[in-house]
Amino acid sequence: MKAYRTLYELMDNPEKLQVLAKEAKVFCLLNGLPYPMKESPELVTYAPVTLFPTPVRGAVFEQALAVQPHYNLLVDRISQDAAFLEEALSSTVLADDFTARLFNIHKQMLSEGRASPIVLGINRSDYMLDEREDLGGLLKLVEINTFAAGAFGTSDTIAPLHRHVLRLAGLEGLRSSVPDSNSTVRLASALQRAWELYARPQAAILFLVDDVEMIFFSHFKLINELRERGISSIRNNFEFVHKTGRLSSDDRLFVDGLEVAVVFFRYGYVPGHYTEESWATRLLMERSRAIKCPDIATHLAGTKKVQQVLAQPGVLERFFPEQPQVVQQIRATFVGSYTLDQCPEGDRAAAMAMDSPDRYVLKPQREGGGCLAKV
Known part of the structure; x- marks a missing residue:
């Protein structure tokens, strides 16, 4: 004290x-x-x-640690449930061109067959703290990041x-109350494991990035950690991959003459990241045998529209049948999440927001999607 x-x-x-x-x-x-x-x-x-x-209460920290493996498994199961993704995003693809283009790549990959059976998932759940007893929980989910889970080296x-x-x-x-973080080492271990599963020691890890990023130095912390483990990296943008990238006859990805084992996307999660050439490059990488982090299905699984659908009664049970405790742990982090689709339910949500705008947050469909989150 x-x-x-x-x-x-x-x-x-x-x-x-x-x-x-x-x-x-x-x-x-x-x-x-x-x-x-x-x-x-x-x-x-x-x-x-x-x-x-x-200061964060120990119970909050423990709750986050306990629920994260369940969220990771949930994202993975959603990404493999093509019927669920199509149903959940059916209205969004009609209203949002960016999501529609991502979904078209997803459909194309489904028709052609996954080039790689392995996907690397690096997810980050963002929460707000709310300790009001009537909400029945400590952490309240803002969003699941399946794509741009950055700032790993900074922490x-x-x-x-x-x-x-x-x-x-x-x-x-x-x-002594300030815990350590070793996210760079752990993330390097995840990338290393994917690289090992690709089983081509001469292959590199591709960091797909912007020209200038705030977490620029975090990338090099990770790249240097991988170098210490004998793993080479390529760090460049869509344009470079478009100019120098190609698929071999057996669908292996080569960039500037180097074979790519893992594509680690740090760029490509908002419309402004794409030109027509970038879209073609994204499809090229998805078609390759390189392990993606994330692949197109996992990218879609992280949208806010999917998050809104998951908050509906009975939906979580689809992914965790006969596991009520897991469902309860995940659902305890949910807040009210409402559709803005043009339907009676969406009209009611819009009316609620207009009546009490200070009680709601409008989340965009960029690394997420069209819903209102009650706070």
């Missing part, structure tokens, strides 16, 4: 906070938390971080940063 009192006292000491902030900025630049500046990519600044860690350095600041602030007693 003494440590917390000291922390609250610091909040009323702007001069001390400024000193700590300067120390935190230096730590960021010295320890792998730089961000490229959009206006001048050759220059860097420090990553946006909090000065102190945010590894946040815990050391916060422990460093706590020490400088004289709050040694709180340092």
